[in-house]
Amino acid sequence: MIKKLSQFLLLAFAPMTVNAAGTYYSANTYQSPQTRYNTQTYLQRQTGYTSQYSNNYYSTPSYASRYNTTAANNYSTNAQRSGMTASSATSSAANTSTSSKKSGFWIDAGVSHEFSQWQMEMNQSGSILSYDNVGWNVLGVDAGYSFDVGNTTMQIDAGLKYGMQWGESTMYDDDITNGGFLVTTWVNAEDNSEIGKQIGHAISIGTSQGGNMLGFNVGFGLTDIFKWGNVSITPSVGYRYLNYNLETETNYGLSVDTTACFEVNGEIQCDPAIVVNIGSDKQQIIWRDDINSPMEIPGGSTSIDTGSTYYYYQPGVSHSYDVTWAGPYFALDMDYVINQNNAVNGRIELGLPGYNATGDQPYRFDWAHPKSVEDEAGMFGAFHFGLGANWTTAITDSVALSIGLTYDYYSVSGADAKTYLNQNYYTTLYNNILTGGVINGVNYGSGYESEAAMLDPDTGNATAINIKNLESECPGWVCSIGSEIESFYKSMGIRVGVNAKF
Known part of the structure; x- marks a missing residue:
């Protein structure tokens, strides 16, 4: 943290940590995904350095109880010919269906509609x-x-699913709910006493559409290893992969920086942050300690700056994320044969996948x-819990219809976070401050005779010092922090399908 800035500043401030919802770590600083670009204050709001700062599986009916078996049909026919009652024939058919050996190939295809939510939260910035x-x-x-190995029936299975986002959904990027984020700490340059903290608040709401998902799973199980009457249990282990892509367009946002806060009739009200420019090289924050006091403008003021207080609209893609959950699981499948034509099956699955979320925010010019x-x-760093249930009705000896429900919940706590900075942006700004002059309409001052002079903690340039510190704290211009991310994905769905055996 830089303790002293230029002596000629009336008020000095600690390097910025401009932030908005969806904040990401940058060295010891948190950075907003929305940075206001304004040539007049291009240097004043630099990114700073400060230490403050499903694969929703459906429960596929196991081969054990999906269909009215040929043996059952033959038994029923023979029973009727020999004078047995229909009720006793049905009962015998059910018993035959559950107790006979099952082996062979099966396939299950269907369509489903799922509703889901994905959320991530940062621990330190909130x-x-x-x-x-x-x-x-x-x-x-x-x-x-399914195949027999001695007296044991085993099975191998695999699944593939592809989904397309249906309709529009809402994305919100929230830096208000948890109280906001530190932008800057203002101190008095004369005695180094703290004046107060400038706090940022931001929220944006956008539209998401056009996403897609892909999932697959492979598993190995012991078919019907446990049985109780018409109920059979198949345990299995396997690997499950879920990937989805989401984008946000037409994003509307509001960013507000605040200073002093007061309690008024039980609610908290905060003044907007207003920075006064005095000449070409001095700044002062307007601050009051009493809500009834006026917000006085110092003499010699030439202009004001509202900092990161503004409304914004991003017409293109403002956020895009590619998220993957993948890892091993343990599952139990339950089959219950009601009669020769109908069965119910369910599944419970526990998994320990890994987690990866890669994001791009194109409007962040300071990010890669x-x-x-x-x-x-x-x-094994994340957790997955899944449930599924199906009702199946036989059409023929080898074909059945099914309808079912699914639920999936993925979560991760303490994932590591990385922010990839735009090296060209920072090095160009650094060099422009060193050489000085007016470049692309921005006045960088008179420049410095050497880097050492520019980086002098007493008389140097705060922006250049911040960039140098940022480069040191983020090797290769990649800023990292451990155990920072909490995230979850949950979904519910309804599915209709057709099963067939061969």
């Missing part, structure tokens, strides 16, 4: 990014093969593109 009510239309195919941020937890 920033929240969420995609709500995301709809998916999904096509899924599962297949498996197309990969601006990345959050990651290794294998």
Whole structure:
């Protein structure tokens, strides 16, 4: 942290940590995904350096109880010919269906509609990014093969699903709910006493559409290893992969910087941050200690700056994320044969996947593109809980219809976060301050005779010092912090499908 800035400043401030919702770590600073670009204050609002700062599986009916078996049909026919009652024939058919050996190939194809939510939150800054009510239309195919090994029936299975986002959903990028983020600490240059903190608040709401998802799974199980009457249990282990892509367009936002706060009739009210420019090289924050006192403008003021207080609209893609959950699972499948034509099956699954979320925020000129941020937890670092249930009705000996419900919940706590900075932006700014002059309409002052002079903590340039510190804290212009991200994805769906065995 820089303790002293230029002596000729009336008020000095600690290097900025401009931030908005979806904030990401940058060295010891948190940076806003929305930085206002204004040539008049291009240097004043530099990014600073400061230490403050499903694969929603559906429960595929196991081969054990999906269909009215040929043996059952033959038994029923023979029973009727021999004078048995219909009720006793049905009962015997059910018993035959559950007790007979099952082996062979099966396939299950269907369509489903799912509603989901994905949210991530940063531990230290409290920033929240969420995609709500995301709809998916999904096509899924599962297949498996059951075979006997001695007296044990085993099975291998695999599944593939592809989904497209249905309709529009809402994304919100929230830096208000958890109280805001530190922008700058203002201090008096004469005695180095703290005046107060400038706090940023921001929220934006955008539209998400056109996303897609891809998932697959492979597994190995012991078919019907546990049985109780008409109920059979198949345990299995496997690997599950879920990836989805989400984008935000037409993003509307409001950013507000505040200074002194007061309690008024039980609510908290804060003054907007207003910085006064005095001449070409001096700044002063307007600050009052009493809400009834006027906000006085110092003499010699030439202009004012509202900092990061403004409304904004981003017509193009403002956010895009590619998220993956992938890892091992353990599952239990339950089959219950009601009669020769109908069965119910369910599934419970527990997994320990890894997590990776890569994001791009194209309007952030100070971040790298197309990969601006990345959050990651290794294998076994996340958690997955899944439930599924299906009702199946036989059409023929080998074909059945099914309808079912699914629920999935993925979560991760303490994932690591990285921010990829735009090296060209920072080095260009650094060199322009060193050489000075008017470049592309921006006045960089008279320049410095050497880097040492520019980086002098007493008389140097605060922006250049911040950039140098940022480069040191972020090797390769990649800023990292551990155990920073909390994230979850949850969904519910309804599915209709057709099963067939061979």
